[in-house]
Amino acid sequence: MGIKLVILDYDLTFVDNYVDFYEAYSSTLKTYGCEPPGFDKFMEMLEHDMLEDSVPAGISKDDFWRLFRRLYVSRHGVLKKGCREALIALKTKYHTKTVIISGRESSPSFIWMELRRLGVDEFIDEVYTLQDLVYLNGVEESLFDKTWLINYVMRKHGVQPCQTVFLGDYITDYVSALKSGVYFIGVNQSEVRGGLMRKKGVSLVAKDFYDVLLHLSSLNHVMC
Known part of the structure; x- marks a missing residue:
């Protein structure tokens, strides 16, 4: 699938x-x-x-x-290298749902405004921040834990963990992915930070979204 x-x-x-x-x-x-x-x-x-x-x-x-x-608000962000191309591929080749789950506790509207400024809002289906945990009666077991929101999004869209990939730059993202049972790709252009992720057990680390696409292609053949 x-x-x-x-x-x-x-x-x-x-x-x-x-x-x-x-x-x-x-x-x-x-x-x-x-x-x-x-x-x-x-x-x-x-x-x-x-x-x-x-x-x-x-x-x-x-x-x-x-x-x-x-x-934390959006003012100076620029897209990661290859991000737009990856988003287009996700929609046209893989036909996936694409959802942002941010570790901020500010309104998702800040992110939506920046997505519109960057011209990629049409490729994103939903945006959640940790502020949404309050409205959804969710649970944050530890600081920056996104497990509950990941599980919520999967349930909402009727998707299994083995059909889901989570992309993040920090070790708490990886831990949330492990707890949710989803595949994880680390995104870090820094050799140092990428190396730290590998030491923590992350097997797939991408420097940019062109690398992400390569990893997604390989994962797509082993997912349920």
């Missing part, structure tokens, strides 16, 4: 928007009275997966990252 549903994380997976990430991170630090690092230092911490442990002492990590994801 092959691929029926492709779920995409948004920030740093679907789009390159490091400035948006930096602005949200800096605003969160300032809210807590802390001075943010320069952009180069921020990028170094992101590259080496050090941001999670960068929350200043005395501040709840959960509170910090929940505020961060509420402040």
Whole structure:
């Protein structure tokens, strides 16, 4: 039967928007009275997966990252290399549903506005953020866990885990995919971050969406 549903994380997976990430991170630090690092230092911490442990002492990590994801909005994003071509292929060759599940806790309307600005909104069927968990009475077992939303989307569209692929750039995306039983493709143009994902057990890591298409083609032959 092959691929029926492709779920995409948004920030740093679907789009390159490091400035948006930096602005949200800096605003969160300032809210807590802390001075943010320069952009180069921020990028170094992101590259080496050090941001999670960068929350200043005395501040709840959960509170910090929940505020961060509420402040995260779309302003400076550009499509990942090959993204438009991949979206066209998903619709014309694979005839899949394409759904974005973002780790933000802000309104999906921000993402829809950017999708329209980027000219790819017609290729996306639905957008969810972690804000939707509140409206849907969903469960977030740990911070940035997307398992419940992945399962919700599969149920809504009548698709099995073995017909579903989830694309993400971070290890929490991979863990959510494992818990949901869906196939996972890591998306990281950085050799360092891609290597970190492989060390965590991710077998398929793509540098861009041209690589994603190659992985999807190989997966399509082994899916139920």
